[in-house]
Amino acid sequence: MPVFLGQQVHHVVLDPRDRRTLLAASRQWHLGPTVFRSDDGGATFKEAKVPPAFVKGDPRGRAVDHVFWLTPGHPSEPGVWYAGSSPQGLFRSEDGGQSWEPVSGFNDHPEQHKWVGSDKDQTPDGGKLHSILVDPRDPAHLYLSMSGGGTFESTDRGADWKPLNSGVAMDFAPPKEDGSEYPYGHDPHCMIQHPANPDRLYQQNHCGIYRMDRPEGRWIRIGKNMPAEVGDIGFGIVSNPRNPDCAWVFPMDGTGDWSRTPPSGRPALFRTRDAGASWQRCDVGFPKENAWWTVKRQALAADSGSPMGLYLGTTSGEVWSSQDEGDSFSCLFRHLPQIHAVTVGEPA
């Protein structure tokens, strides 16, 4: 049975720390943004008492249009959550998502307006802050990404931020005359940090697929190893929680009019088992032709099983699954509305 029928849920996340608290980032067309919270694994929900919102009187007049992303905090900080919004804002809760405060170190950073740019630098539905990552070794070490704006890193729990975009293409901007790179303004679509090797980062960008192994500070475009006729444009990326060299993407057409549909109408995930040096097409079970849906960044998920399960929700309202790490797929659900998010949780 549907919950919140008529609302758009951009993200829904089960807290892995207690495996009971479930947060949902909801937008209702008339009523705007909020966060709903369940403490019984989704049986019942209550609205946050203080939803994410910018400071009243914000000098730039910002107001949250929708909450786009939710990330549970570090295991040593139960009750801490982070939220990312459109327009790009970072928010933090310390009471399990019941009340939210703006993270001033990011939202009011003196350079933040330069990072996010103008209206023409945003994704079509408005700029978004997403992929908030908390280093499992250090709760003060955070990453986030923005569409647009780029990827940023904080080592002081969000008090200050530095761009982390070296090596990332920015095909939508002219080359700089001095040959240098733009420090920010990029369009990462999704960034992940491997749980077992937190130095391993992957990024699916508007302009390619990348990997970085910290403390290295430069991204390597592993998408160049994708078949040329497929390209390396997409929204989401997931990895195998037990194998940092193993990752999956869902390529889409980033040529011409940017249809954002599978290249040639033939959906497939691509899998690497060598950290991006090579990729294998995974399409057994998918339609062989004339499938014009895509998979949004929150709608590609992996579980922690062995073999690992993959789950994807489509813009045409289908949920597909693979229980053999991408060797074959089957359709679990049809006839749903456009799917914004599919996430995996292991309830208590």
Added chain:
Amino acid sequence: MRVFVPSQLRSYTGGRSEVEAEGATLGAVLDDLDRQFPGFRFRVIDEQDRVRRHILLFVGEEREERLLAPISAGAGLFIVGALSGG
């Protein structure tokens, strides 16, 4: 004053389409509604005190967006989910 509540907001009013609220200004009435029905105001007015994009407010038959606008007790407040919001 009487406040007419659109279907989108009735989860806050226990399903009621009409409630009573007090206040000398539009903002004060909305504050009173929020006291009675926690969370109500933020779904109508954003954090910068702007009426949300797809919400319309009428005092009597007149559209109103100014929170400081005075309201006479005899006028009804009509909160409407705008067509633009679907």
